[in-house]
Amino acid sequence: MSPARVVSLVPSLTEAVALSAPGSLAGATDWCTHPAGLDVVRVGGTKNPKxxxxVALAPDLVIANEEENRESDLAALRAAGPDVVVLPDEPYRFTADDGPEAFPGLPCALVDGRHLTWYGPSLTGAPAVLGRALRAARR
Structure with missing residues (x-):
């Protein structure tokens, strides 16, 4: 079950929350522009949230990002009571050893890295893009 009230402090996550849990988004940063027409309380920027x-919005959950948001702001929110979830900037930290040469003999599909992340606007089209690329690699 989705939390009843969510505040997103990360623009790349706001659209995913708005589309996957309609009606649950209570607040978002001034920089959150998607989905178009997003009508929620604005709570300042990612680096200077109010x-x-x-806290006045009484959220059940505040979503943050380790790269976008400051620990001091997150600590203040935690002290005020809502659950604060801080997600990594990327779900997997790629290294130089992760290229196609690391997997000899296996099919390789090169895709835009945005389709490999687990949040944001690219999430909507990622399954189709990745599916086409993987099918092409197996031919």
Whole structure:
């Protein structure tokens, strides 16, 4: 079950929350522009959120990102009571050893890295893009 009230402090996550749990998004940063026409309370920027405004919204969950948001703001929110979930900037930290040469003899599909992340606007089209690329690699 989705939390009843969510505040997103990360623009790349806001659209995913708005589309996957309609009606649950109570607040978002001034920089959250998707989906178009997003009508929620604005809570400042990613680096300078208005924690008092966020707390006043009485969210069940605040979603943050380790790269976008400051620990001092997240600590203030945690102290005020809502659950604060801090997600990594990427779901997997790629290294130089992760290229196609690391998997000799296996089919390889090169795709835009945005389709390999687990949040944001690219999430909607990722299954089709990745499916086409993987099918082409197996031919």
């Amino acid at each position: 924690t008092d405004r966020i």
